[in-house]
Amino acid sequence: MSPKRAWLFIFLILLIDQVSKVYIKTHYSLGERTEVVSWFQILFVENDGMAWGTTLSDIFSFISDKSAKLILTLFRIIAVSFIGYWLFSVIKKKKSKVLIVAVILIFAGALGNILDSVFYGILFNDSYGQVAAFLPEEGGYAGLFYGKVVDMLHFPIWEGFLPEWIPFFGGQHFRFFEPVFNIADMAISSGIGILIFFNQRAFRELPKTDTPSEASHNNLT
Incomplete structure (x- = not known):
């Protein structure tokens, strides 16, 4: 894959990701949802931390929420x-196209969420009980590097109580699929999935091709 194709692929992923996030941020208040079908909803939430909403301050109690956010963004x-x-x-x-596509997906997804973390705090006001405005006169809801990641894709495919015979979790309320995520998260997960399930194809060594001068030399000999 040529660098131009790779950058075009990255640009398209970022465009879809950012357009969807800006639309949600400027059309939904926090917690608002739209049921597309019974098992798929558009649900606006904001993630201030890592996966599953975990923050560094949850793990290390001596770190303040503000410091934890800055450390996470810089990381x-x-x-x-x-x-x-x-x-x-x-x-x-x-290298193999499988590996290149996987890394493109991971890179584009990670970059998409970084844009939220770095810039959204200064580009939008907060979404609590209101629809956020882009570049509000009073300023954004946070400073540079302190933005929150916008999530909106929710798939509550099944919800109910687990059978009693299941160890540890029997009888507990369970929803599949609980997390709310975005296009960038999908790209990252897809890239990691490709590396896991197509590991041999991704990391296989491709046969070397002769350069024009080497091919000419080989023909003469």
């Missing part, structure tokens, strides 16, 4: 920089 920026370098490397070395 994401460093992580996506390494992923970007990895992507540049696999394209340059002409």
